[in-house]
Amino acid sequence: MFVFLGIAIIFSKDRKNINWKSIAIMLAINVLMAWFLTGFPLGRDIVKGAAAGFNWLVQVSYTGIEFALPNWVHVKSMNFITSALLPILLIVPMFDILTYIGVLPFIIKWVGWALAKITGQPKFESFFAVEMMFLGNTEALAVSGLQLKKMSAKRDLTLAMMSMSCVTASIIGSYTKMMPGQFILTAIPINIMNAIIVTNILNPVSVSPEEDVIYKMGASNAEADTQTTDTSGSELAAETQTKAAETEKREPFFSFLGDSILGAGKLVLIITANVIAFVALAALIDRLLGLVNPWLSLEHLLGIVMFPFAWLTGMDVSEAFKFAQYMGTKLVTNEFVVMGNVSPILHTFSKHFQAALTVFVTSFANFSTLGMIIGAFKGLVDKEKNDVIARNVGYLLLSGILVSLLSAGIVGIFVW
Template identity: 30%
Template sequence: MFLITGLLFVFGIGWLVSSDRKNIKYKRMGVLFALQIIISFLCLHTSGGIKTLASISKFFNWLMAQAAGGVDFVFGGLMIKPGGSVFFLGVLMPIVFISALVGILNYIKVLPFIIKWTGWALNKVAHMGELESYFAISTAILGQPEVFLTIKEQIPKLNERRLYTICASAMSAVSAAMLASYMKMVPGKYVVVAVFLNILSALIISCIINPYDTDANDELVQISKGNDEPFFQVLGTYITDGFKLAITVGAMLIGFVALVTFLNNSFLAIIHISFTTLIGYVFAPIAFLMGVPSHDIVKVGSLMATKLITNEFVAMGTLHGVADTLSVKANAIISAYLVSFANFGTVGIITGSIKSISEKQGSYVAKFSMKLLLGATMASILTGTIVGLYF
């Protein structure tokens, strides 16, 4: 039942804001949704899928342990209370190591091979367009803003509708460098499933909000033009980019968490209810339609709103502290929902990234930025709804 209500909600909102209601791509939506059901069933409802997810989670935990070697060497002298941990060191600093691995795999052309042919297969099945299919896969591996550089030659030539689709994919997918950090805060199986589902969810929402036909002569872009730079120069670039990302996320967390704390205390002093609880009531009906048990909808709604206003790290940190008070189904739904970049801050990052490549296209993105955020949020709702089907 809740799968139906969640789908109806997503489609209803998408239909209301659609740029071309008469040409919504129902067939493409059906194919992509069928892929989501198959993937989620195999991952969450079969012994082989459950074991595979457990192995992937175990692998990422192992990577985090390896990253600790470099972190301990640099920061090992810091005094930490017994049994305690430092979020920056334990969750954010490993991003540097994961980013280095991504750089190596990209340099030896493993990632380009995976992205190219997975994107090709996705396009053959769903007919979303080669550029869109390629970008949907590549953004889930490379992340943004770096992924926009792989299509910098195509961006100035894109019409407004194709530009919307690639930006929606960038907001819905998360980079490989972030996965291990996410798994420190929410169960790894939900992170992995959400990564797969979000790729398709973003394309489904685009079929409703932003339907169009692609050019039959569209060419698949290449993620790498060759190893022109020396290996250690490329590796150093990825390492420094990973460090910058960790610092940026850390700075945003300090600011956003402090802001939420300030608002909570201010609202408590004035109306005797915290800000996060108040916004939880606003999002509670949506949580209910997604299948969250009624006794958990306010808490889950609060986490949904926190992610939208701040970012997924702030919401995951809050979830980590209240997960024991939520049902298994509520945990599954909200965990999957949080695995994306759908928030106000990311809109600014994407707009700036596109603008740095093309001033004109950056202006287009700024014009539909709120519609972009709405679409990415609905993609997260769709992903969470599908995951909740199995609990």
């Protein structure tokens, strides 16, 4: 853990202004949270119950899949699309409905406010961290367009770096079908806290009280001057109560639901296309490397590069090299590729390996995510700010890798 933090300190843009008190508080919270969720009976019961809830949702989704595609469900072994991706068609609309009726925005706002109070971090960065936990990176960025325009380029860079370390709540059900659900759900809050820790070491930003405001989300350019200081629970409650009066008339529910289902369908197609393309490209690279030397493969090369970091998470040499291969594959392709490959054999590894690998792959930190984040900022901020993000691609990737390693290390302490 301290080696990973040390790497962040070495590459920090401004070591003198790192808020060590805040870092220490967040690190202590994360260690306690990891212990509670993995080593304490009540904590284990909570995450296992949540994982069972997501699996229950997946089972319910099979009812709809079975109606349309019975020969895809009633088989000895369902294919990847049926078992892991088609349930998204239920889960995405469910989360969108919770957003539509105001439940998710209420949770995000209050948890973000509490996080800012406890950790001493700027209000919007804390709000954004919680928002990512539910909405994902590009979605959280999209609804924060006004804030990104108002904030400095340096703070925007922090948000871009944080965006490398999230997942979307609506696809957790897909993850829990392939990897241990209790470690998936443990990884999500741990990753969020570590994203704040790592980005505040790599890119410390001093925010004055005048700058530490949350602008009204979803406001038009004409409303850009309207803002909330968000300094107390009463102000948050007041804003929540008046939100309906301040925003434009909402889209009719069934029109909204139709758009949500259509969006879920597009997401399934996008993930399917990405998985097929990345697996095929990795196979092509392996074939080309094999022409040079039969031993050479993408996994072997990535394993060599990532081996020291895998070994630091507490693996013996044999498991560390395999872990390093999966780590490298995940960074070059995506988490679904690794989960699909390792799922049938995961039980053959030690419990520590299972926990550390599951936590490491539970994030969007990979090369393709870089393009998504840069593209999102290009459409949301001016050229000057976007150029700052584009010039710091290395920091975005370093942030994502360090957060995943730190999370795997913290959770790995308590699972053997």
